[in-house]
Amino acid sequence: MCGxxxxxxxxxxxxxxxxxxxxxxxxxxxxxxxxVGTVTxxxxxxxxxxxxxxxxxxxxxxxxxxxxxxxIVVVPATARLxxxxxxxxxxxxxxxxxLATRAPVLLCPAMHTEMWxxxxxxxxxxxxxxxxxxVVEPVAGRLAGGDVGSGRLADPADIVAAAVAILSVPAxxxxxxxxATPGPVAVPGDLAGVTALVTAGGTREPIDPVRYVGNRxxxxxxxxxxxxxxARGARIILISTVELAVSRGxxxxxxxxxxxxxxxxxxxxxxxxxxxxxAAVADFRPKExxxxxxxxxxxxxxxxxxxxxxxxxxxxxxxxxxxxxVGFAAETASGESAEGDLRxxxxxxxxxKGADLIVANDVAAPxxxxxxxxxxxxxxGADGYEAEIPLxxxxxxATAVVDAIARTRHDRTRDMRPATNEEQP
Ligand code: PMT
Numbered sequence: 001m002c003g004x005x006x007x008x009x010x011x012x013x014x015x016x017x018x019x020x021x022x023x024x025x026x027x028x029x030x031x032x033x034x035x036v037g038t039v040t041x042x043x044x045x046x047x048x049x050x051x052x053x054x055x056x057x058x059x060x061x062x063x064x065x066x067x068x069x070x071x072i073v074v075v076p077a078t079a080r081l082x083x084x085x086x087x088x089x090x091x092x093x094x095x096x097x098x099l100a101t102r103a104p105v106l107l108c109p110a111m112h113t114e115m116w117x118x119x120x121x122x123x124x125x126x127x128x129x130x131x132x133x134x135v136v137e138p139v140a141g142r143l144a145g146g147d148v149g150s151g152r153l154a155d156p157a158d159i160v161a162a163a164v165a166i167l168s169v170p171a172x173x174x175x176x177x178x179x180a181t182p183g184p185v186a187v188p189g190d191l192a193g194v195t196a197l198v199t200a201g202g203t204r205e206p207i208d209p210v211r212y213v214g215n216r217x218x219x220x221x222x223x224x225x226x227x228x229x230x231a232r233g234a235r236i237i238l239i240s241t242v243e244l245a246v247s248r249g250x251x252x253x254x255x256x257x258x259x260x261x262x263x264x265x266x267x268x269x270x271x272x273x274x275x276x277x278x279a280a281v282a283d284f285r286p287k288e289x290x291x292x293x294x295x296x297x298x299x300x301x302x303x304x305x306x307x308x309x310x311x312x313x314x315x316x317x318x319x320x321x322x323x324x325x326v327g328f329a330a331e332t333a334s335g336e337s338a339e340g341d342l343r344x345x346x347x348x349x350x351x352x353k354g355a356d357l358i359v360a361n362d363v364a365a366p367x368x369x370x371x372x373x374x375x376x377x378x379x380x381g382a383d384g385y386e387a388e389i390p391l392x393x394x395x396x397x398a399t400a401v402v403d404a405i406a407r408t409r410h411d412r413t414r415d416m417r418p419a420t421n422e423e424q425p
Pocket of ligand 1: 200218277282308309310329363
């Protein structure tokens with residue numbers, strides 16, 4: 001634990017790790033002790049808190065801690081800790097332990113938006129990610145002092161889920177060779193071994209060979225979600241009507257119409273543990289497509305529309321066990337009770353589409369929805385989960401959506417575990 005206001009949430013992470021069966025050796029920086037008392041951690045963890053390299057009965061605590069750890073979780077990771085670790089500087093017991101380990105490391109940054117977005121911190125994080133360090137990204141939300149922005153510590157349950165996932169991913173599943181001798185294990189993130197299918201962009205329903213009925217979706221939100229899932233270790237199948245830059249390894253299937261998207265999705269849905277329908281699929285299409293360009297001289301054509309298949313509802317009706325199904329809801333909920341409307345629309349869609357999560361956006365609000373680089377969403381879950389993300393970049397929205405997916409998967413795994421006596425009320 002480092003010294004940041006989010007240190008109080010490390011208490012919950014510590015408890016979650018112990019509940020999950022981990023032996024937790026707590027290490028605090030001096031700064032952390034200004035935010036949370038050592039007694040709290042000593043009581044909750046598996047052994048007493050350590051703070052310093054000195055004054056300990058054992059002469060070199062960092063090597064014992066580093067060598068015996070299966071995983072080191074830093075929560076919250078401050079800009080100072082991230083900088084020291086990236087530069088290989090050991091100035092206290094925590095940084096010395098980080099340098100004295102070959103175990104995987106999971107960083108959970110938390111700081112103010114300005115600090116999180118500072119080029120020095122961005123560079124240090126990139127360097128650490130390259131070295132195989134795992135990261136549970138901070139989320140957007142309320143920060144210390146009442147500010148709102150990205151940099152808020154992720155949900156403690158998501159941090160525990162990520163730690164459990166790192167410890168339980170076999171090397172072959174994660175697509176890496178198991179090291180012959182203990183060494184730095186570059187296991188990918190909390191969704192390693194998961195296949196995710198994502199749709200992006202707006203469908204185009206032809207009227208004639210040159211004209212179509214379409215919408216304003218740019219595909220940016222869907223691509224951002226695909227990128228976030230990939231960064232966290234998932235294998236991605238991206239079914240898209242548009243072509244944007246993607247990271248290597250993402251399989252792209254190009255489609256144009258709702259019917260093509262439906263065929264592409266249904267052909268691959270059986271492989272996917274996670275499906276995110278971010279695409280803006282047309283609800284109606286021209287009943288007939290003119291074989292030749294309609295002539296202006298013939299006067300305005302009468303275009304008769306018919307409904308398209310509802311891909312998401314179809315997936316909801318026949319999904320494979322354990323699959324997490326995420327739909328979007330593009331609403332124009334603006335008005336006096338815009339938030340209330342968006343929430344009730346989102347809950348309606350949860351039911352009608354049979355989804356686990358609905359990500360609702362009020363596309364009439366400034367900077368929200370179609371084509372913008374930003375978005376603002378309300379995420380609701382069939383299990384009662386709710387998260388509201390105020391205006392943020394589409395990448396940040398993607399992080400929140402993927403956090404909600406990871407949480408749903410985690411809860412499902414926990415619910416599927418046989419109850420032990422200790423778990424009985
Ligand atoms: O692409 P961007 O420019 O970045 O914009 C992002 C976005 C606004 C497109 C995105 O945030 C979004 O809201 N996507 C869903 C758009 C939409 O079609 O919403 P809907 O409320 O009409 O549909 C609800 C859900 O059903 C969606 O998950 C949609 O993919 C799905 N659907 C809809 C119709 C249909 N025939 N089949 C479907 O599967």
